[in-house]
Amino acid sequence: MTLKEHFSITLQLAYPVVLSQLGQVSVGVADSMMVGQLGAVPLAAASLANSIFFVLLMFGMGVSMGITPLVSIAEGKTKNLRIGRLFQHGLWINVGTALVLTIVIVGLSQSLHYLNQPEEVVDIAIPYLFVITASLFPFMIFQTFKQFAEGLSQTRQAMYVTIFSNLVNVLLNYMLIFGKWGAPEMGLMGAGWATLISRILMPLLMGWYVMNSSRYKLFKIQWTGKKLSFPMINRILKIGIPTGFQYIFEVSAFGSAAIMMGWIGVNALAGHQIALNLASVSYMMAAGLSTAGMIRVSNQIGKNNRQGMREAGMVVFGMVLIFMAITAILFVSLRNFLPTLYIDDPEVIAMSATLLIIAGMFQLSDGVQVVGLGVLRGMEDVKFPTWITLLAYWVLGLPLGYFLAFELEMGAVGIWYGLLIGLSITAVVLFYRFHKLSQRELRP
Numbered sequence: 352m353t354l355k356e357h358f359s360i361t362l363q364l365a366y367p368v369v370l371s372q373l374g375q376v377s378v379g380v381a382d383s384m385m386v387g388q389l390g391a392v393p394l395a396a397a398s399l400a401n402s403i404f405f406v407l408l409m410f411g412m413g414v415s416m417g418i419t420p421l422v423s424i425a426e427g428k429t430k431n432l433r434i435g436r437l438f439q440h441g442l443w444i445n446v447g448t449a450l451v452l453t454i455v456i457v458g459l460s461q462s463l464h465y466l467n468q469p470e471e472v473v474d475i476a477i478p479y480l481f482v483i484t485a486s487l488f489p490f491m492i493f494q495t496f497k498q499f500a501e502g503l504s505q506t507r508q509a510m511y512v513t514i515f516s517n518l519v520n521v522l523l524n525y526m527l528i529f530g531k532w533g534a535p536e537m538g539l540m541g542a543g544w545a546t547l548i549s550r551i552l553m554p555l556l557m558g559w560y561v562m563n564s565s566r567y568k569l570f571k572i573q574w575t576g577k578k579l580s581f582p583m584i585n586r587i588l589k590i591g592i593p594t595g596f597q598y599i600f601e602v603s604a605f606g607s608a609a610i611m612m613g614w615i616g617v618n619a620l621a622g623h624q625i626a627l628n629l630a631s632v633s634y635m636m637a638a639g640l641s642t643a644g645m646i647r648v649s650n651q652i653g654k655n656n657r658q659g660m661r662e663a664g665m666v667v668f669g670m671v672l673i674f675m676a677i678t679a680i681l682f683v684s685l686r687n688f689l690p691t692l693y694i695d696d697p698e699v700i701a702m703s704a705t706l707l708i709i710a711g712m713f714q715l716s717d718g719v720q721v722v723g724l725g726v727l728r729g730m731e732d733v734k735f736p737t738w739i740t741l742l743a744y745w746v747l748g749l750p751l752g753y754f755l756a757f758e759l760e761m762g763a764v765g766i767w768y769g770l771l772i773g774l775s776i777t778a779v780v781l782f783y784r785f786h787k788l789s790q791r792e793l794r795p
Contacts (some may be wrong), residue, residue, distance in 0.1 A: 357659075357666040361643050365670070367510035368501065369639030369685075373632065383541040383628050385524045387693040391621045393539045394694060395413060395472045398624035399613065400480040402606035403459055407452045408597035411487065414448045415441065415494035417591025419642070420649035420729050422502025425733045427653020432571060434503070437621065439573040440583050442495045444591070456484045472620075475539055482543030486550040493553040496561055504646060505566065512556045520549035541682045593733035597724055604744035604773065608766050611756060619763045622702025626767075630710040633678040637718040640671045641725030648729030661789035664726040668782065674720035682711035685710040702763060709767040716749040716771070723781025736770045739780050748773025 367492045368465055387394045418441035459478050463473045497509040523545035530536025537544065561567050612623040644667035651660035682689070692704035727736050752769020755761045761768070 354662065354666060356421060357647075357662050358670070359415060361537065361640075361647055361663065361666055364504060364506055364646055365640050365643035365667075367506035368642045368714065369636045370509040371497070371506070371513045371639065373639070374635050382524065382546065383624060384693050385528050385704065386539055387621075388527070389538055391617050391694070391696055391699060392469075392471055392526055393475065394624060395620045396476040396479060396611055397542070397616050398620055398627075399463065399468060399472055400476040400483070401624075402609040404456065404483055405482060405599065406599055406603045406606050407456055408487070408490070408679075409602045410595035411445070411448050411491050412494060413593075413595030413598040414588070414591035415445050415498045416492065416594050416642075416645075417441070417444075417587040417589070418495070418498040419502040420590060420731060421587065422499060422588035423444070423646050423649040423729070424653035426503055427650045435573065436572045436580070436583060437502075437587070438495070438499045438628055440579060440587055442492070443579065444584060444587055445491040445495045446488070449487045449513040453484055453487055453618055456487075462736070466610055466613070468610070469617055472613070472617070479539050479543045481557070482540065483546050486547045486647055489551045489554050492675070493550070493557055495544075496557040497552065500557075500561070501642060501646060502649075503566075506643075508560050509557060512553055512560075516549045516552045517554070519552060520545050522598075523548055533607055587736060590728065590731060590733055591634045593737040594724075594728060596737050597733075600737070600740040600744050601777075604749050604770060607749055608752065608770060611753065611766055612763060615756075615763055618696070618698045618702055621694065621696070622706060623763060623766075625690050625703040626706035626710055628693070629682065629689055629707065630714075631715060633682075634717055634721065636678075637671050637675060637721045638725075640667055640674070640718075641722045643725075644722055645725040645729040648726050649731075652730065657789075663728075664789060667722050667726060668785075671722045672715060679711040679714035682707045682714070686711075705764060709764065709771055712770040713774045716774040717748075719778035720774060720781055723778065723785055726785050727781065727788070730785075732784070732788060736781055737786065739777055739784075743773040743777040743780075744770075747776065766775075 383394065383397060384396045418437055422434050422437050425437065447614070458594055460477050463477060464470075466473075493509075493512075500506070500508055524542055526532050526534040527537045527541025527545055528539075529541075534541075561572070609620060609623055612620040644664055647663035647667070651657075651663055686704040686707040687700070689707065690700040693703075694700065724736050724740075727733070748769045750769070751772060752766040755765025755768055756763065757765075759765060
């Protein structure tokens with residue numbers, strides 16, 4: 352297979368995943384833009400609540416991704432009954448994960464008063480956090496359908512569902528935040544309820560498709576918890592749990608950065624939220640390319656095509672570099688305009704514009720590291736990358752950010768420079784890891 356063919360196949364797989372991932376993060380973007388119209392305090396409260404919720408949501412997404420490479424490998428080997436069993440086990444794992452994460456978030460919510468955050472921010476952040484936490488169960492059930500379908504290279508269906516549900520979210524935001532069309536004016540809480548309702552729609556629509564599509568009949572999907580196999584549960588979790596921690600180590604680093612921003616002030620926290628919100632758009636789109644790379648790599652392994660596996664991975668690295676170079680240029684050139692989409696406070700806009708320059712600097716590193724995690728996941732190599740993300744962010748990036756911000760008095764910029772260094776180290780190490788492992792696979 353030529354590189355052009357690899358590129359074409361990967362692009363067809365990737366663009367629905369990219370749009371689907373973009374749809375996931377657009378819920379937060381829409382919330383932030385509309386909540387920003389209420390002022391800096393509600394926006395800071397949304398930032399604080401989302402910094403906790405998003406970390407654990409990403410862990411859940413990571414756990415659900417344990418399904419995809421195993422389904423893709425099984426499809427490469429045409430093991431249809433095993434594919435159906437993987438769905439059954441993944442569903443119960445994801446429901447259990449949602450329960451655990453809900454308990455953890457409820458417990459963590461009680462600690463917000465002790466994080467030295469502005470009290471007026473904490474008072475409205477906690478009830479908002481409770482409402483969006485209720486969306487974990489429907490979200491994780493949707494993830495089961497999504498990751499299962501993507502393992503079979505069926506990536507468009509989740510895209511359609513995600514886009515539709517997010518359109519519903521935007522309409523409900525407008526109604527409930529501002530009290531339009533006869534709805535009560537709920538402010539920040541309206542954004543939370545809109546998120547919950549739109550996420551309940553997602554598994555209903557995706558489940559209806561899987562139940563009624565002839566494509567899935569031959570897998571004999573089971574929904575009950577009967578005849579669960581602990582070896583299969585273990586294999587899914589051996590990929591899913593480290594993947595979840597990979598997300599936690601990176602996303603929680605940015606969440607912890609939000610807490611440090613709160614020590615600086617409300618404007619710094621609000622500016623961080625806007626810049627991070629924009630950066631998360633490009634990150635999630637790169638994550639879509641990462642998923643496509645994972646599918647391609649694992650499917651080639653299932654077909655025992657080692658050369659194709661290496662080529663597929665390298666093509667995705669090239670694609671993400673091109674894409675993230677474009678977003679870097681956009682962030683830097685539009686740094687003074689983009690924050691105005693969220694808020695009209697001049698001090699917050701100035702802070703966001705400064706941070707967007709650094710966000711532009713770490714786009715390439717962010718893209719390479721997320722693709723590196725994906726293609727290595729396709730090879731079922733997850734433990735080493737997990738340790739790398741832990742060391743890069745929590746041993747180096749965050750402590751360095753704290754030192755630059757508070758010891759050298761660089762403020763908010765220092766925190767983001769620390770994160771930039773963590774991302775760059777992760778990117779270099781993970782690319783080298785895939786290069787060496789895929790070379791080793793080619794040896795007779």
